[in-house]
Amino acid sequence: MRRFSTLGVLSFLLLFSRTTHAEFQSTQQRGIASSSAQLPTAAFTLPFTGKIPRREVKKTALAAFRKSKKISNDTLRLDGASFESEYLVNITVGGKPFQVILDSGSSDLWVAHSNFTCLDRNDTAVPPATCDFGPAQFDPSQSATFHPFPNVTFLVRYGSGEFLSGPAGFDTIVVGGLSVTQQEIGVPDSNYFLGDGTSEGVLGLAFPGLTSVYNTTSVKNTSGANHIPYTPFFINAVAQKKLEKPYFSIALNRPTFSQQVNASFVPDLGFIAFGGIAPVPVLADAVTVAVQPYAPNADHLFVPSNASNAIFEWYTIHIDAFTFPGSEGVTTKSNNTLLDTGSPHNWLPSPVAAAFNAQWDPPAVRDEDTGLYAIDCTAKAPPFAVVVAGTSFPIDARDLVIPQKSSDGNVICVSGIGDNGPDVPGNTFILGDVFLHNVVATFNPVDVEVTLTGRVPY
Ligand SMILES: *[C@@H]1O[C@H](CO)[C@@H](O)[C@H](O)[C@H]1NC(C)=O
Ligand SMILES: *[C@@H]1O[C@H](CO)[C@@H](O)[C@H](O)[C@H]1NC(C)=O
Ligand SMILES: *[C@@H]1O[C@H](CO)[C@@H](O)[C@H](O)[C@H]1NC(C)=O
Ligand SMILES: *[C@@H]1O[C@H](CO)[C@@H](O)[C@H](O)[C@H]1NC(C)=O
Ligand SMILES: *[C@@H]1O[C@H](CO)[C@@H](O)[C@H](O)[C@H]1NC(C)=O
Ligand SMILES: *[C@@H]1O[C@H](CO)[C@@H](O)[C@H](O)[C@H]1NC(C)=O
Ligand SMILES: *[C@@H]1O[C@H](CO)[C@@H](O)[C@H](O)[C@H]1NC(C)=O
Ligand SMILES: *[C@@H]1O[C@H](CO)[C@@H](O)[C@H](O)[C@H]1NC(C)=O
Ligand SMILES: *[C@@H]1O[C@H](CO)[C@@H](O)[C@H](O)[C@H]1NC(C)=O
Ligand SMILES: *[C@@H]1O[C@H](CO)[C@@H](O)[C@H](O)[C@H]1NC(C)=O
Numbered sequence: 505m506r507r508f509s510t511l512g513v514l515s516f517l518l519l520f521s522r523t524t525h526a527e528f529q530s531t532q533q534r535g536i537a538s539s540s541a542q543l544p545t546a547a548f549t550l551p552f553t554g555k556i557p558r559r560e561v562k563k564t565a566l567a568a569f570r571k572s573k574k575i576s577n578d579t580l581r582l583d584g585a586s587f588e589s590e591y592l593v594n595i596t597v598g599g600k601p602f603q604v605i606l607d608s609g610s611s612d613l614w615v616a617h618s619n620f621t622c623l624d625r626n627d628t629a630v631p632p633a634t635c636d637f638g639p640a641q642f643d644p645s646q647s648a649t650f651h652p653f654p655n656v657t658f659l660v661r662y663g664s665g666e667f668l669s670g671p672a673g674f675d676t677i678v679v680g681g682l683s684v685t686q687q688e689i690g691v692p693d694s695n696y697f698l699g700d701g702t703s704e705g706v707l708g709l710a711f712p713g714l715t716s717v718y719n720t721t722s723v724k725n726t727s728g729a730n731h732i733p734y735t736p737f738f739i740n741a742v743a744q745k746k747l748e749k750p751y752f753s754i755a756l757n758r759p760t761f762s763q764q765v766n767a768s769f770v771p772d773l774g775f776i777a778f779g780g781i782a783p784v785p786v787l788a789d790a791v792t793v794a795v796q797p798y799a800p801n802a803d804h805l806f807v808p809s810n811a812s813n814a815i816f817e818w819y820t821i822h823i824d825a826f827t828f829p830g831s832e833g834v835t836t837k838s839n840n841t842l843l844d845t846g847s848p849h850n851w852l853p854s855p856v857a858a859a860f861n862a863q864w865d866p867p868a869v870r871d872e873d874t875g876l877y878a879i880d881c882t883a884k885a886p887p888f889a890v891v892v893a894g895t896s897f898p899i900d901a902r903d904l905v906i907p908q909k910s911s912d913g914n915v916i917c918v919s920g921i922g923d924n925g926p927d928v929p930g931n932t933f934i935l936g937d938v939f940l941h942n943v944v945a946t947f948n949p950v951d952v953e954v955t956l957t958g959r960v961p962y
Pocket of ligand 9: 808809810839
């Protein structure tokens with residue numbers, strides 16, 4: 505799920521005002537708001553054993569790892585729950601196990617407080633079951649290794665409209681054997697969360713600028729001025745020298761249509777690997793591109809910028825083009841598109857989404873409230889590819905048809921490409937799971953680059 509940038513307050517407000525997700529809402533549509541991405545629930549942990557060879561040139565190491573094809577202790581399997589919207593990993597916080605959403609589109613690690621108030625989106629208390637967390641919650645007083653961070657407020661807002669706030673602190677986090685001590689975490693106790701009955705928190709893997717702790721005891725007083733950024737889990741693991749290569753690599757497997765419709769929990773949905781490429785068969789094509797940082801423009805909108813004050817927020821990369829029948833007629837080049845495991849859909853500029861979705865047979869129908877395009881579940885998908893650094897990564901037609909349950913319980917299908925508004929300053933776009941099913945994405949937040957490697961079709 506995309507986490508709003510602290511520096512992007514203005515654009516956030518603009519986007520937030522367009523957010524409508526009351527009617528077309530279901531568990532897997534957390535990110536359905538036109539401004540947004542979704543929350544993936546992540547479910548697998550992997551051990552950091554430090555057995556991976558010393559870092560040489562990153563690309564060489566990646567190639568070597570690819571050839572070895574071994575699943576090491578540094579590799580976790582991902583499970584999926586609730587259609588395909590959530591990729592979960594198992595972690596421990598202060599020794600206690602949790603299942604959390606793996607999210608490359610945000611930076612905080614949080615688990616819900618055991619004494620939480622569930623809120624609706626209007627900030628009104630509702631029964632705790634409404635939040636639909638998994639069974640485990642975190643009681644800081646029961647963790648011998650937890651240290652509170654006094655007089656601060658944790659407050660995270662996601663592109664889905666969800667928001668959670670409460671205390672922050674420090675504890676030992678273990679993800680697949682990778683143990684990080686004194687990791688700053690949020691323990692939100694006032695939560696608007698659209699849960700799935702399984703996920704109990706989020707493990708965010710993006711940059712410090714997107715973290716969500718503020719030097720104030722009042723939620724209302726949180727602002728960019730009292731934001732106290734902290735080092736997120738993965739970067740901290742590198743800083744604590746738990747890894748020799750500063751990257752994590754994600755292979756999200758495509759669930760079958762039937763699994764998406766009928767299975768509440770799908771095992772074996774891929775891997776997250778720390779310090780090496782995720783162990784799935786890949787093609788020779790791989791490109792490594794720089795992550796694009798952001799800075800406020802003259803209108804205080806947060807835009808891609810190479811200025812010296814620009815900071816890294818999301819894993820935003822430059823897209824040469826999106827190619828599909830009719831793509832010649834629209835601008836598809838973008839320097840403002842991020843890779844988000846937390847978003848099931850791709851969310852692209854209005855003209856691109858409109859031109860693509862006009863190509864379905866039978867044609868798609870736009871849903872004004874959500875920016876999604878409804879399609880017949882048996883509709884024929886137009887071919888679609890993402891071109892990065894001169895390499896074309898095609899998206900499998902199966903990824904472009906996303907089933908979801910409507911409010912009356914029927915299965916409906918939507919196009920994998922939704923409309924995230926016009927390509928104007930302050931608006932960002934997303935390549936979510938629809939794209940990520942087709943590549944191995946390797947994220948290096950230290951050298952600030954991303955490697956995309958095509959997967960052997962499966
Ligand atoms: C993985 O970890 C286990 C337990 O720590 C150890 O026994 C095993 O040898 C390790 N396997 C590899 C491939 O490193
Ligand atoms: C993750 O934790 C859940 C709940 O404890 C457990 O059922 C599941 O088997 C675990 N998955 C893995 C891959 O360890
Ligand atoms: C739980 O939270 C409520 C309200 O925030 C508070 O009044 C109550 O004392 C808390 N209970 C415990 C056991 O901490
Ligand atoms: C939130 O408030 C708006 C406007 O007052 C109202 O239309 C909507 O139904 C409320 N939503 C919930 C979940 O209470
Ligand atoms: C937190 O705030 C309280 C009340 O203002 C103050 O007494 C206390 O010293 C503060 N604690 C820290 C660690 O700043
Ligand atoms: C929080 O603000 C107070 C002043 O209000 C300052 O003394 C303190 O150092 C700040 N804490 C952090 C962690 O920035
Ligand atoms: C919040 O900000 C207002 C206005 O700046 C200030 O009067 C108030 O004391 C602050 N409250 C807290 C709890 O920091
Ligand atoms: C889902 O399960 C129902 C009931 O078992 C079955 O009728 C339906 O065909 C299944 N749908 C898919 C897409 O597999
Ligand atoms: C991003 O793209 C816009 C045009 O779409 C361009 O004006 C701007 O200079 C680009 N920014 C960077 C940092 O490349
Ligand atoms: C900004 O930096 C990126 C990555 O190095 C580069 O591709 C892009 O052309 C630069 N944009 C401008 C406007 O300099």
